[in-house]
Amino acid sequence: MKVFTTGxxxxxxxxxxxxxxxxxxSGRLKGYRIPGxxxxxxxxxxxxxxxxxxxxxxxxxxxxxxxxxxxVAQDQVLVDHLKMELPExxxxxxxxxxxxxxxxxxxxxxxxxxxxxxxxxxxxxALQICQNLRRxxxxxxxxxxxxxxxxxxxxxFDRSCINETFRKPFDxxxxxxxxRTLVGARKELV
Numbered sequence: 001m002k003v004f005t006t007g008x009x010x011x012x013x014x015x016x017x018x019x020x021x022x023x024x025x026s027g028r029l030k031g032y033r034i035p036g037x038x039x040x041x042x043x044x045x046x047x048x049x050x051x052x053x054x055x056x057x058x059x060x061x062x063x064x065x066x067x068x069x070x071x072v073a074q075d076q077v078l079v080d081h082l083k084m085e086l087p088e089x090x091x092x093x094x095x096x097x098x099x100x101x102x103x104x105x106x107x108x109x110x111x112x113x114x115x116x117x118x119x120x121x122x123x124x125x126a127l128q129i130c131q132n133l134r135r136x137x138x139x140x141x142x143x144x145x146x147x148x149x150x151x152x153x154x155x156x157f158d159r160s161c162i163n164e165t166f167r168k169p170f171d172x173x174x175x176x177x178x179x180r181t182l183v184g185a186r187k188e189l190v
Contacts, residue, residue, distance in 0.1 A: 002044040003031075009042055012059050013051070023050070066093045067183035070110055072103045072129060073118035073147070082116070085172040086179070100129045107139060113183045114143040116175075120168070134161040143182050145175070 004012070006020040009029075013020065023029035024040050029050050031042035044061070051058055058066075069092055073079055079096050086092035095110045097103040099121070107115065115133060119126040126146065133139040145164045159165065163182065166175055 003041045004044065004047060006040050006042070009047060012047070012061065013056060014059075066091055067114065067179060068093045068095070068110060068112045069179065070095050070097060070103065070106055070112035070115045071118070072097045072100075072115065072121065072126070074098050074121050075118060078118060078147075081172050082175070085176045090176070092176075092179070100125050100132075103129050104132070107133065107142075112142065114145060114179060115139075116145045116147060118147045120147070120149050130161045143179075145179075 006017050006024065009020045010017040020029065020042075021040065024031055024042070029042060030046040031040055033040055048058065048061060050056075051061070066088065069086060071079060071082055071094060073096065083094050086094050095106050095112065097106040103115070103117075106112075115129075117126045117129055130144050130146070133142060133144065143164075144162045145166065146159075146162045147170070148165055148167045150168050164178065
């Protein structure tokens with residue numbers, strides 16, 4: 001469990017250390033004092049909760065507190081539905097790409113923890129996206145989830161580059177929970 005000093009919290013919040021001490025002493029910011037000392041320590045979980053409750057930006061904590069998900073899909077209804085199930089206040093940040101080229105650009109700039117590829121964009125293109133990501137050492141450990149269409153055909157392909165598959169229609173809430181489990185195993189999501 002990561003803990004911060006009042007000085008570190010002050011830097012993150014862009015306030016004076018004395019302000020952080022006042023938040024702590026008033027009970028608004030939870031934490032503990034080091035025994036035999038007046039030094040305060042604020043666990044990361046309490047700091048993130050405090051920042052969210054007060055509508056303050058997470059700053060440098062954002063990368064470690066949000067599961068960044070890149071959704072490669074053209075179906076706007078699917079995109080809207082997944083964005084609704086994966087809101088920022090539930091520790092998700094979602095970016096969308098509509099094509100393989102766009103997915104590559106977004107992955108480079110967004111640095112997602114998980115990429116969800118809707119195979120409705122075309123099986124060949126979707127597979128190419130997954131394989132290209134696995135070949136790139138920067139994305140070789142990324143979580144890849146395939147959304148397979150329910151078109152009556154049994155989709156057969158090499159699934160070795162994909163971590164999980166969901167067949168459409170699927171329960172978006174179940175996907176959100178699975179993402180929390182998969183990404184949460186790698187990050188400390190709050």
